[in-house]
Amino acid sequence: MRAGMFALALGLLSLGWLPVLPSVGWLVLLAALGVVCLGVRRYVVGLFLLGLCWACVSAQGALDERLGAQLDGRTLWLEGLVVGLPTQDVGSVRFELAQASSRRAQLPARIRLSWYGGPPVQSGERWRLAVNLKQPQGLLNPHGPDLQAGLLARRIGALGSVKAGERLAPASAAWRDGLRQRLLGVTAFGREGALAALVLGDGAALSREDWQVLQATGTVHLMVISGQHVGLLAGLVYALVAGLARVGGWPRRLPWLPWACGLAFAAALGYGLLAGFQVPVQRACIMLAVVLLWRLRFRHLGFGLPLLIALNGVLLVEPLASLQPGFWLSFTAVGVLIVVFSGRLGRWAPWRAWTRAQGLIAIGLLPVLLAWGLPISLSAPLANLVAVPWISVMVVPLALLGTLLLPVPWLGENLLWITGGLLELLFVFLGWVAAWQPAWIPIALPTWSGLLVCLGAALVLLPRGLPMRVLGIPLLLFAGFTPRDEVPQGQVDIWQLDVGQGQAFVLRTRDHAMLYDAGPALANIDLGERIVVPTLQRLGVRQLDLMLISHSDADHAGGALAVQRDMPVARVMGGTHDLPDALQARPCEGDEQWQWNGVRFSVWRWQGAGDSNQGSCVLRVEAGGETLLLTGDIDARAEAAWLRGPMAGPVDWLQAPHHGSRTSSSQAFVEVTAPRAVLISRGRYNNFGHPHPQVLARYAAQGIAVYDSAHLGAIHLRLGSGESAQGLRQQRRFWREPT
Structure with missing residues (x-):
């Protein structure tokens, strides 16, 4: 039974690795083969094929539903x-x-x-x-x-x-929305948003600072309804009925065990409905149903079987759930606990079991966090050691009881006020932990290193005394000590990041790194913080030798302060004088040149510029016989000035001036630079009409290839290698449109 269920799960999970979905003909053939395998009792192969076919059919239905x-x-x-x-x-x-x-x-x-x-x-x-x-x-x-x-x-x-x-x-x-308004309207030490997150699974009311603290301490799972909360509530209801039956407080005409199991499951379902029945809650409810059925029949199913049933149950209902990191984190955490506690001989003291559980969950989740490129909290074991019982034993029961009693004057609101105080104390503690040990974003690991980390985690989770377990620790160290991808001498590794209607270029030589523009920051969205800094860290950049901001417009300079705050920056250079004082940017000088690892850099700025765009600092990069020109937002007049200067001449790669605006990329500029390809950084639905059709026609007439971030995502180029650029969306996945 377990082998068949494992094969079914494997077939359902295979969906995420498919570059394209099979055609209808292939699906019919595979499904027929699966049925035949079941008929001849080849259950493992048959269930795998049927699981794969169902996942593909469901995914194709979702693709067909997308806007044409x-x-x-x-x-x-x-x-x-x-x-x-x-x-x-x-x-x-x-x-x-x-x-x-x-x-x-x-x-x-x-x-x-x-x-x-x-x-x-x-x-x-x-x-x-x-x-x-x-x-x-x-x-x-x-x-x-x-x-x-x-x-x-x-x-x-x-x-x-x-x-x-x-x-x-x-x-x-709309009872959930009405209940949310009630919760947000109570007085709870300013933690009304956290109450809504715990009761309804709605984290929208949590502040940006709260999310940063939760992420840094690895406690995000505690502020939305998780399987742990559902299991706790069900356990409390079961224990209440069992306790009443033991002391004679339960009606004798009602058999206590079926009622305890039924009420526990009803409580879990009710809490799940409050949360919108997301994947962790689905998993918890399915596992709980299996365990309660076992309890009614006094049959031993082991611990692994309920997890397999829950896994298949969630995926059969929604095969696309495996495309979200929360799915993998949820099931991995439960699987780690099963491995840790089911294979032990004897009993651990409660304090020992609790402390070990937190440490081993952190190790078990490490490969999943690395695979999804998520921040890793080094303080998570300590934070969860305190936060999990605080939330589970004190906060959640009071929050649910206070919510249930809201119709009772004074009582419900006062219980929620007490709950808010408990949450405030918890956030004070978590804030201290986050300040002591912020979240760590490791360098993206190559496949071989990631597999070694997985093997190391698996070895560490084995019971003590088993052979080779000690090798797990050094294998885990690959997560932090795998060297980054080395750039050959005389070449530059370049990423044009996908930052919407803005611009940010990361340039790395063998020993140096620089950032040309830092992405936009508008209202409460700072892409310097959200995209630029995490990408730099995943690429292995721990310090910038230079941050060059072409000019002061928000779509180029908006993220600069966040980059400077979150990463060491040796020096800042700016194309205009109206950059924020906090940047301490040195003006861009038109005759400055330097070399890093055999790569030549030079800057130019039009001294007669009349506005910020015209005053953009232009960067020319020469490596291995190839040239890249980064132009900021210069217009046709600044282009004409550039053509009269010493930097003028052909280039191989050109960043389209001003995102392809009609006021830039003049005919003379395009003819003199004569690039073989142009890079455009812009938002797909921007309000400025970038890139302008006339500009695109001008490039096409010259036979210039166009790499557009709106269609390709981030674009990678290795200057000096002679290779073509590559957009991330050119890496085939079945959910991406062919480019």
């Missing part, structure tokens, strides 16, 4: 029902629309919308909206999250920004 290319970028009037829990920010609201319909086109079943300057929106309302629709896609950078896969896993068929709208019907059956 003919509607991408169009504005349509549509109607739909607001579902989930809308997120209200300062000046904007984000929500999901289901049952979307339009008279002019067939629409995806589920659309995620943003409405800047819009009115409050509540779950359960029906709206008529004018929406600029977009295909579901996100920024894609090296070793970072693939937002497009995440959107597909949640079956979001389109994104959109609302231009106008009218409410057609008020909210109905």
